[in-house]
Amino acid sequence: MAPAGAHARGAPGLQRGTLIQGVKRTPARFRAAPAWLPRSRLARAPAGGYLVSLFWRDGLAELLEQAFGLLTHLLAAPGDDQAWRRFLAALCGELSGEVCGFLGCPARDRPGTIIAHGVEIGRSGILELGVPEPPLRLGIDSLEAGSVFSIPADAEGIARHTIFRNFLAAQGVRPGPGLGVVLERNAENPTCAILLLPGKGGWRPSVDDRALLECIAPHLVQARRLHADLSQRSGNAEALLAVFNRLLLGVILLDKAGRVSYANRSAAQLLGQPPGLAHASGLAKTTDPRTNALRRFMGTERPTSSGALAFPHPEDDRPLQMFATPLSWPRAASEARERFVRALFIGDPSRTSGQPTDVLRGLYGLTQSESRLAILLATDHSLAETAEHLGITISTARSVLKTVFAKTGTNRQASLVRLLVTGPWQVRAASRDASSSPS
Secondary structure (H helix, E strand, C coil): CCCCCCCCCCCCCCCCCCCCCCCCCCCCEECCCCCCCCHHHHEEECCCCCCEHHHHHHHHHHHHHHHHHHHHHHHHCCCCCHHHHHHHHHHHHHHHCCEEEEEEEECCCCEEEEECCCCCCCCCEEEEECCCCCCCCCCCCCCCCCCCCEECCCCCCHHCCHHHHHHHHHHCCCCCCCCEEEEECCCCCEEEEEEEEECCCCCCCCCCHHHHHHHHHHHHHHHHHHHHHHHHHHHHHHHHHHHHHHCCEEEECCCCCCCEEECHHEEEEEHCCCCCCCCCCHHHHCCCHHHHHHHHHHHCCCCCCCCCEEEECCCCCCCEEEEEECCCCCCCCCCHHHHHHEEEEEEEECCCCCCCHHHHHHEEEEHHHEEEEEHHHHCCCCCHHHHHCCCCHHHHHHHCCCCCCCCCCCCHHHHHHHHCCCCCECCCCHHHHHHCCCC
């Protein structure tokens, strides 16, 4: 508990040095009382402003101490649903009764998420909604983000809601009385809120409970905005990694020390190592398995000044092509400038999609036999070798090739190969990795 005469450094809603100054028995003076201070604890000062009751001086210091403790949990919450759950647990623990906390962000056009403390719900306290849920009818449609509101004891908008009836009522949660905070809203109504409801032991929100919530409400709004931004960035990164993993072209990113900071699936298969991003702590080591594998894979080969390199595969001597290029980042992206300095693109002409014949049939209407001939030619086989592989005569192969020329709009074998190796059959088929998540 803060001693009398202490300053609240960075206290929410207060300027430095305004809290409980002067003689120990002198009340603290506020020119304009912060909104989160309970008016029942204040008195008008004769010279204007407010005085904090002598009997609540220690209560004010305790309130700020509680708020600072909760902000410590809140700092870790953006981008991490489990950290939000830990924050809810800390918040409920500071209130004056048995409280169940819920952070709900449903939306009309898409399913949302409910994070809970004090009840068993979903997986590890997080319920992913399968379908969009209707908004709660609590009469809060006009409230701005950061507004604290009371929930009446007979809150029918909660009691009749499907989530309350299906998950909460059976665990002793009551629909009210309680408190809530609007965290996000759109043009029509709130889209994200914290609800605090009484559990089995009961709870009736006190004046100090509401004061604590008012005190941290602005920080909650900022934390949710940061959470939304981080979630969007994370989703964007996952989408890009998923695209990289669909490429048959190997993609490797190197850090400033030449260590592998990322390898897509095709590159990882060439190296015999797992794909994905390297953790920053792993790159702090002198070497790591993927970097060692890349060095063995490359041997003494190095790209030319133009960044291009053709070299044989170390195991079977099949021809590979590589192109290396530096990456540029904004000055503010200091971590990216350290971790992703150079990109290597490795092409393996022998690799094709899981169903290349299906791709060629869809693109050009090639039959299975025509597709097989085109694929063999595109993977560095001569027409004679292709005929032998397919078990047909060279004249039959020439006849099939003419049909392929006609269907693909080409007239030479080199043009056909160029068309095929630059086409979408260089993308992995969806069925191969549909069950895998991006690494």
